[in-house]
Amino acid sequence: MKTKSAAWGSIIPYKNNFVMMKYKMHVLVCGGTGCKSSDSDMIAHNLRTAIDQKGLTEEVQVVMSGCFGFCEKGPIVKILPDNTFYVHVTPSDTTEIVEEHLVKGRRVERLLYKDPQRDEIISDSKHMGFYKKQVRIALRNCGFIDPESINEAIARDAYQALGKVLKEMTPQQVAEEIKKSGLRGRGGAGFPTGLKWEIASKSPGPEKYVVCNADEGDPGAFMDRSILEGDPHSVLEAMAICGYCIGASNGLIYIRAEYPLAIERLKIAINQAREYGLLGKNIFGTDFSFDIELKYGAGAFVCGEETALIHSMEGQRGEPTFKPPFPAVAGYKMKPTNVNNVETYANIPVIIMNGAEWFASYGTEKSKGTKVFALAGKINNVGLIEVPMGTKLKDVIYDIGGGIKGNKKFKAVQIGGPSGGFLTEKHLETEIDYESLTAAGSMMGSGGMIVMDDSDCMVAMAKFYLDFTVEESCGKCSPCRIGNKRLNEILEKIAQGKGTIEDLELLRNLGNVIKDTSLCMLGGSSPNPVLSTLDHFYDEYLAHVKDHKCPAGQCKALMQYIILPENCVGCTACARNCPVNAITGERKKPHVIDQAICIKCGACVEKCKFNAVVVQ
Amino acid sequence: MEKVKTLDDLKKLKEQLKSTIELREKSNNPESHVQVKVAMATCGIASGAREIMSFFMDELRKRNIDAIVSQTGCMGYCYAEPTIELTIPGHEPVVYGNVTKAKADEIIEKHIKNGILVDGIIPVTYQNINKK
Numbered sequence: 001m002k003t004k005s006a007a008w009g010s011i012i013p014y015k016n017n018f019v020m021m022k023y024k025m026h027v028l029v030c031g032g033t034g035c036k037s038s039d040s041d042m043i044a045h046n047l048r049t050a051i052d053q054k055g056l057t058e059e060v061q062v063v064m065s066g067c068f069g070f071c072e073k074g075p076i077v078k079i080l081p082d083n084t085f086y087v088h089v090t091p092s093d094t095t096e097i098v099e100e101h102l103v104k105g106r107r108v109e110r111l112l113y114k115d116p117q118r119d120e121i122i123s124d125s126k127h128m129g130f131y132k133k134q135v136r137i138a139l140r141n142c143g144f145i146d147p148e149s150i151n152e153a154i155a156r157d158a159y160q161a162l163g164k165v166l167k168e169m170t171p172q173q174v175a176e177e178i179k180k181s182g183l184r185g186r187g188g189a190g191f192p193t194g195l196k197w198e199i200a201s202k203s204p205g206p207e208k209y210v211v212c213n214a215d216e217g218d219p220g221a222f223m224d225r226s227i228l229e230g231d232p233h234s235v236l237e238a239m240a241i242c243g244y245c246i247g248a249s250n251g252l253i254y255i256r257a258e259y260p261l262a263i264e265r266l267k268i269a270i271n272q273a274r275e276y277g278l279l280g281k282n283i284f285g286t287d288f289s290f291d292i293e294l295k296y297g298a299g300a301f302v303c304g305e306e307t308a309l310i311h312s313m314e315g316q317r318g319e320p321t322f323k324p325p326f327p328a329v330a331g332y333k334m335k336p337t338n339v340n341n342v343e344t345y346a347n348i349p350v351i352i353m354n355g356a357e358w359f360a361s362y363g364t365e366k367s368k369g370t371k372v373f374a375l376a377g378k379i380n381n382v383g384l385i386e387v388p389m390g391t392k393l394k395d396v397i398y399d400i401g402g403g404i405k406g407n408k409k410f411k412a413v414q415i416g417g418p419s420g421g422f423l424t425e426k427h428l429e430t431e432i433d434y435e436s437l438t439a440a441g442s443m444m445g446s447g448g449m450i451v452m453d454d455s456d457c458m459v460a461m462a463k464f465y466l467d468f469t470v471e472e473s474c475g476k477c478s479p480c481r482i483g484n485k486r487l488n489e490i491l492e493k494i495a496q497g498k499g500t501i502e503d504l505e506l507l508r509n510l511g512n513v514i515k516d517t518s519l520c521m522l523g524g525s526s527p528n529p530v531l532s533t534l535d536h537f538y539d540e541y542l543a544h545v546k547d548h549k550c551p552a553g554q555c556k557a558l559m560q561y562i563i564l565p566e567n568c569v570g571c572t573a574c575a576r577n578c579p580v581n582a583i584t585g586e587r588k589k590p591h592v593i594d595q596a597i598c599i600k601c602g603a604c605v606e607k608c609k610f611n612a613v614v615v616q
Numbered sequence: 617m618e619k620v621k622t623l624d625d626l627k628k629l630k631e632q633l634k635s636t637i638e639l640r641e642k643s644n645n646p647e648s649h650v651q652v653k654v655a656m657a658t659c660g661i662a663s664g665a666r667e668i669m670s671f672f673m674d675e676l677r678k679r680n681i682d683a684i685v686s687q688t689g690c691m692g693y694c695y696a697e698p699t700i701e702l703t704i705p706g707h708e709p710v711v712y713g714n715v716t717k718a719k720a721d722e723i724i725e726k727h728i729k730n731g732i733l734v735d736g737i738i739p740v741t742y743q744n745i746n747k748k
Contacts, residue, residue: 024669024687026639080643081686105656105689126644144640154626155633163623277619278626285621 023061025102027051028078030143032067032229033222033261035075039091040064043075046094051102060102066230068143069384070130073113078125078143085125086111116380116402129399130381135362137370138186138223138346139386142230147265150272153233159278161352162237165244166286171201174245178348180356182368187213187304187341188419188445189521190367190434193348196338200246200328203336208248210239210290211332211339213309214255214262217301218417219468221448223372224342226384228255228262231346232269236279236292238348243290246338251292254309256299266294301418301472305520306331306339308474319474320520341446343372363389367433371444377413377451378405387432394428397451408453412536416445418465418472419525421532422458441532443525457554458537459544463491465529473522480523483514487530496557499545508534553615556600560616563604565590567612574604574613635677642684650683650728652676653701657690663697671717672700675724683728693738702727711738 029035029044044064051060068076073087077097084107086097093111100106112123122128136142145152153159165174179194200208212235216224228235239251255263270292273279281289295313302308303318310332312318331337347369351359360368367389373396376382380402387396397403397413404410412422421442423430430436434444452461466488475481490507493499511527511534518524534541543549550558563574563583570588575581582598585591593604593613604613620626642649654660654669669685676683693699696713702723703709712723713736726732 023639024673024685028640080640081646081684082688083643083646103656104658105687145637151633152637154630155637157630159620159626160623160630163626167623275619277621284623284626 024059025061026080027060027062027102028065028080028143029062030066030068030074030076031064031147032071032074032226033259034067034071036261038075040075040089042091043077043089043094046091047077047098050095050098054098054103056098056102063146064148065144066142066147067226067384068125069134069139069226069386070128070381071384072380072382077111083124083126085113085123085128087113129402130383130385133391133395133400134386135370135388136386137350137359137362138227138234138343138372139230139384140350141234142226145231147230147232148268150233150269150276150278153231153269157353158233158349159237159273161349162240162244162278163284164352165241166284166288171245171247172198174241174352175201177356178245178351181351181359182356182363182366183344183347183351183359184367184434185341186343186347186371186446188416188443190444193340193344196328196340197242197245199326200248200336200338203246203329205336207333207335208246208250209332209335209337210242210246210248210251211306211309211313211327211337212239212251212253212345213304213306213339213341214253214259215297215299215304215309216256216259216342216446217299217304217472218419218446218448219465220376220450221374221417221446223374223384223447225259225262227342227346227372228259229265232262232266233273234346234349235342236266236269236273238345239292240279240283240290241348241352242338242340242345244288246336248336248338249289249291251290252295252313252332253292254295254297254303254313256297258299263294263296270294300474301468302474302520302522305522308520309339310337317474319476320522322519343447364431364433364435366435371432371447373447373449375401375449375451377449378408378453378456379403379451380405389433390431392428393423393430393432396432396449397428401451404451404453406453408455411452411454411456412458412461413452414442414450414461414465414529415448416443416528417448418468419443419521419528420445420448421528422461422536424536441528441535443528455552455554457495457550457552458533458540459491459495459550460552460554462530462533463488463495466491466526469522469526473526477517477519477523479514479517480519480526483510483518484523484526486510487514487527491530494541494544495550495555497544497548497555499541501542501545503545504534504538504541559600560595561593561598561600561602561604561613562616563591563593564612564614567610569610569612571609573607573609577603577607579603639684642682646684648705650676650681650705651701651703652683652685653688653703654685655689655691655693655697655699655701656687659690659694660697660699665698668698668700668715668717668720671720672724675721676728679724679729681724681728696738699738704728704731711740712736713738 075089077086077089112121175198183193184190297303300318303312305320308318308320327337370386372386412424427440470484473480511531514527568590575583582594673685698715699713701709701711726734
């Protein structure tokens with residue numbers, strides 16, 4: 001057996017003692033939060049052990065990479081150069097992968113991805129519907145490099161854009177280039193990034209700040225987390241570029257403490273960059289100095305709003321204040337501050353390297369480049385995707401997302417989180433960009449896309465988002481604090497079957513008042529889920545208030561489970577599984593549910609093999 | 617750790633580090649590279665396929681040829697191991713049998729560099745079901 005090599009990971013000593021490993025194969029194991037929670041650490045460990053036992057340590061490199069995006073199928077193991085994509089890998093599969101694939105060169109068929117629509121096995125990720133239509137710019141290094149190795153990032157051109165701006169461009173030229181690229185804020189509002197930088201650069205003052213907003217709070221959104229976990233150097237580099245552009249030497253990343261892995265990798269990345277002198281004093285021998293520190297948030301949704309974020313960083317309560325003054329004029333410690341979101345920053349280095357025209361060649365007239373979306377809900381391929389702006393909603397849901405789970409019918413997709421709205425079947429042809437989403441009554445937001453099928457009740461969905469906003473409202477202004485609470489109570493009343501037609505009008509009026517009068521965009525957008533469901537699914541609201549029925553069968557107060565005597569064979573499966581003993585009946589005779597006892601948990605429906613239990 | 621003092625330092629460092637992820641870069645579009653697949657089943661390994669694979673990897677790199685060297689399973693030509701399948705972009709794959717280091721050298725110099733077929737080709741005796 002060969003001796004153990006110290007170079008298991010991918011940290012390769014720099015310069016003179018540079019060890020050239022001749023790896024024949026690279027095994028990439030997803031090290032994103034999702035796959036890690038499914039034991040991907042153990043998978044990597046077992047792979048290394050098995051590889052060592054076979055004496056292949058010097059031939060096969062095992063790398064913990066960032067997220068591949070295909071979270072539905074995680075944990076994922078990708079083997080290169082043959083691009084084999086293994087899905088749902090468990091730690092016990094590793095021996096077989098090593099013995100069959102790495103030693104004998106035979107793919108382990110049972111772990112390959114199977115296309116659910118065409119029922120065929122696809123081994124190469126490039127041929128999967130999920131990846132085919134994606135264009136990965138912000139996610140370019142996620143699932144490709146080891147995020148804990150600055151060397152791998154440098155091998156992919158990290159920090160060259162910083163070198164380029166310091167050597168060849170003036171701060172004005174940098175702002176001009178970003179403006180020309182058409183990049184707009186990816187955090188939700190879509191403000192032109194170059195313009196934001198220009199305003200901050202023109203604000204007078206010797207002390208300025210560059211802030212990265214990593215307070216990702218939308219339910220179901222995890223694009224920023226994945227970028228920080230998979231490619232932290234792209235964000236650090238972009239912040240330094242911004243520092244040069246606006247004249248700041250301090251960077252701050254405001255990140256929520258619920259993202260421990262992202263924090264860990266950011267810390268490693270910052271230290272590595274400092275060791276190489278890519279952060280710190282006199283970068284690339286110029287008189288530009290820049291360093292970055294982390295500030296932790298406690299995970300309040302409102303702190304994603306830039307003024308609240310700044311107050312939280314200052315140690316104040318995370319509450320927004322009225323704008324103007326904008327942070328670009330008086331931000332952190334009342335000094336000029338530029339705040340951008342993680343995904344926005346991740347686009348910057350490639351724009352500088354490849355040019356504004358290259359970036360602007362993707363996308364639509366007013367929305368350039370790509371956007372990362374987190375696909376979630378009733379969709380086959382839950383995960384993280386990046387598509388050019390202008391991609392049709394239908395392509396995202398059916399081609400990339402693989403369609404609706406269980407072949408059910410598509411009902412709606414909620415885009416933009418608690419501030420966004422719902423799009424329906426008639427919007428499937430919509431080409432996704434900032435303007436078209438707003439025109440359709442939704443918004444880009446940070447890019448969460450939650451898909452619903454016909455078993456989802458829209459009143460319940462609106463209430464779900466409103467519950468979230470009520471919880472997350474900071475309470476500073478009354479429209480948001482009191483108004484949303486009242487909205488939520490009306491929705492609850494409707495879900496209980498006690499709503500009236502007047503309530504629907506009240507919902508709309510109150511929603512509009514909250515929108516118009518709230519202090520910040522949290523309140524200003526919080527009624528959107530309610531208003532947009534009222535627009536698109538008014539019939540469903542009517543069914544709740546007039547017929548006291550929930551068409552989707554989700555509002556428990558409005559439905560009951562009954563047993564159809566003609567289908568029931570009296571097998572007793574339902575009665576035995578009822579947690580509250582609400583079902584009675586003799587063996588081999590139709591059973592009955594006592595509605596007074598039933599808690600509507602649905603256990604009987606799942607257990608019945610004869611379709612005898614139905615919702616009414 | 618030594619500091620990166622200039623942009624040129626960074627570019628040099630990048631050049632040095634490039635090879636560490638080269639294999640991953642090439643896998644993104646294998647069709648556009650010369651591909652050498654070495655049959656590495658039991659019969660292949662017993663006949664010295666591992667050395668041949670290392671030889672190809674080392675020599676192609678030394679001679680500055682952009683190629684992907686990978687291992688594959690048994691191609692069925694156990695009588696002629698080690699076997700390799702060579703694919704030049706835009707051409708049909710060609711299988712060579714009984715590949716020694718000397719033969720490998722000849723394949724690199726003549727076939728890969730100049731597109732001249734050399735002795736030792738095993739004619740195609742099967743249909744690949746992946747091809748339509």
